[in-house]
Amino acid sequence: MERPVGMFSPQIYQIRKTALISRKAFAADKFIASWIEKERLLTGIGNALVVILNSPGCQWGLGSEGGCSMCGYSNETSEGITAENLVAQFTQALQANAGKKFQSVKIFNAGSFLDEKEIPRTAQEVIFRHISEIPFVQEIVIESRPEFVTASALKRLTTILQPEQILEVGIGLESSSDQIRIHNINKGFLFADFQKAVAIALAQKVRVKTYLLLKPPFLTEKEAIADAIQSAIDAIKAGSRSISINPVNIQTGTLVSVLWKAGLYRSPWFWSLKTVIQTLWKRIAEENLTASVDRIVSDPSGAGTQKGIHNCRLCNRTASKLVKEYSLQQDPAILNELHCSCHSLWKELLEQEEATRDFSLHFFERSINQN
């Protein structure tokens, strides 16, 4: 597959190269993290086991095109990880959470689970065999770039699982706009590639969860809101029943973090996420897509901090809680409980940013935070 290369690719590559020099060393047999979290399942609210594997990392991100402008997960990868290492990591994670009840397993490996260069075929299969043996697990979520979503790769895994177990592949579409995905994000694939992958997955009875990025760099907050809404609609229309909205958080060794340090990037506002979620549900109803949607969730990293999605210091905590609550309940009205005086400043900043294309206006938020 030919990968479209974005305009910032050379600089992203440079930044990543520098960041990788100081990459922290992880033991080959140790998983990076694992925990149990409350999760919106297809059948309601339940628990999910999250496992983050120490893997060789995303090949697109580590390649000569530099990877995505906001992604710093390559910092949590290691060279020379074997299939045996990965299996050992996963079994240890299971042991660490032994005795706990969960209905979903989510495996993250800072890249594509289906890419055999990252997770060798044997490791994929052994890990899935382990999962198939865990009682009560109904949902398995892995992540992959669309080019690795092939019928054979999926079939190999689904045949291992129990018939009632559902596999969901998370694909980071980020935006349905090719212009934004290629240039603002440097994602390296087209919307058409995503559509093809979704069709392949659905044919294999595999579900697709679409990750959408809220506020790629070089977009105004207003543009970012509009893009996230439109992208979700497009992804749903393509057949993805789960949508996860990911507000950008500042990760080290990325173009976004370099811009952030220069004062030219601000993570999105909770107000913007609220707008996206509420408008999106309205659009879904208007376009009669309600039956095509299972869940629209958002689990922001670094929520309420300067590096993650945030409003002002007065309402960050409440906002984080409400977003979590919304994701579990799937009731957009929950977000109406958010009230704060920063709302009118947010509106004003959006207006000014749109009219000036000045990405440094968060400079003026300090004054309100000092009052």
Place this chain on the structure above:
Amino acid sequence: MLFDLLDISANGKYAKVVINDTSLVFPTLLTLTSTKENDINWLLGDSGKTLSINLPPSSLTQEVSNKKTTIQFVANILMHEPLQVSFVLNNLQKTTALIADRLKIVPPENALVMLQPNINPEILDAVTKTITKYKIRHVGITNFTPLLNTPRKALEFILRLRQLLPLDTLLYLFSPVPHTVVPILSYCGVDAFNSGYVWLATKSGLYLTAAGALPLTQLSEKICSCKICADLPISDLQKALLENNAAGLDEHNMLIYQAKVREVRYALKQKDLRSYVEQNLFDTFTATALRLLDSSWTDMLISRTATWLSTPIYHLTPLSYYRPAVQAFQRRVRERFDILPYKKIVVIFPCSARKPYSFSKSHRKFLEVINSLPKDKQAYIQQLILTSPLGVIPRELELVYPAAHYDIPVTGLWSEEEKAIAVQQLTSVLLKARKQKPIVIAHVSDEYLTLCQEAEQKLKTTFVYTAAGSKPTAFQALANLKKTLLAKIADSPPHQYNKDLEFVRALSDYQFGLGIGEKLFPEPVTLKQKPNQNIFLFKGKNRIGVIHHRTGQLMLTVPMGMALAKQKKYYLKLHGEELKGSTIFAVGVFEADPEIRPSDGVVILNEKDELLGVGVASLSGSDMVSMSSGRAAKVKTKVKSLTKAHSG
């Protein structure tokens, strides 16, 4: 587009601009229209008439709205730090092609490009070349706010733009900035400010005052009595704010912001924005920027600062010591003043509060002593006045701006900085006479005396002190001065003294360069002055010139102009055979002496170096050449017949 530069003060411009029959004055405001959602644009202008500007395109897609506005964005050049230089330059080529394409529809005088801060010389060079090549007159700046924390970078960016772009290119700062930095940024060369700060402050609950912003919730009484504040009690404003409703606060804040811009315009009209900037030292950005401007951008500032003004200068802060007018004066004294070879005695006097010094009580006493000496011996004496922050003022230049115009808090306390400036200036002036080794008589006491002693040490000479231990005006001190002077000149032969000639020659040298006085005035002249009137120059019974008493400037006449033209000094060259009208437009000037500063007297020449007339510069010499519109100089006198005026 008609661009009329009315007044200039450093990089600050007071200008009238006419675009599509609408006339605006700059500096001015940019305000977002708050009509319907998704139908907003900018309005340029803050007093009645406005021009519309569309919203800027994305720097990645460059897509512009097809909304018809008077001024139209043609591009948003992706150039900010920390993007790779090679990438920016590469991308600029594509954007330039796009600009060229869009200019087929949008006339250059209506075209606006958006820039982002970057101080890389290669990038600035390439970007400004594109702007000048396509004759774009409107330049926007965005992403500026982080630079409020790095004044050095902010200055570097704006002043480089001001250096690389013609003066008649208008700079629009789209990034909102607090009103307190409007004066300094205008002084740096920004022509229009986004009033968006008003709305951001309002929504943040800030109540603007001339000096800054106060949290409204903490106010217990009204500070302002503008029409909004007069009608609404403070509690109503606070209540409205809590209910998320600006109700009036925005209007009050807008009045404060507007006032700042209008005060800047007033200060520019007075040709002295500098004083207003010094009165607006409300934040560290302004203070830091002013310091850096004076130290790193001196030449640029001086070249665009008027040489001759009649307004007072108040030295209120140590920053005042380095005003361009002060530095320029000190420089001219060092470079263009000479102690004549026959001066055997230099007398140093302390300054006086009253200006010019000769009008003060103390100096009248000093002058009485000098005048009481035999007439044929007075020529041996050079008087110097020691002061802060100008340093040393030769008696001949005491009328000159800013020597006769400054005021400084008189406490008798000199800071180390002031002392250093004065000593440095005194030593360099005295060094001019090192060949003739004059006797230096310091008729000073207290701090002045310490200064003289420091200069003495530096020069490795000995001064004679005639007022040590008493007031220089004390009877005993004056008697001592007279006795010392008489003793020192007793053995010298009589020397003819034409005080008035020395005066005009020294003044001419100061104005046009060392040695020019002799060329302009080869023969003796006499001066006549009545109190508070201009000084007239006479040659015999003929009036041959005038010196403005309020600025101290010698006005050029055609005969003086002919002599000056021969020296190739303070000239500007025009295409054409004769002068039409009383204004010289920059578009016609193809060469000019780079020494020219606004308000300097100039000679106007044609291509064949023939004198067409004399006038007064409105711009610096280099700006006259680079600008393509606006007034370069005012004509004072035209030459009647060219043949007579050939200067060779």
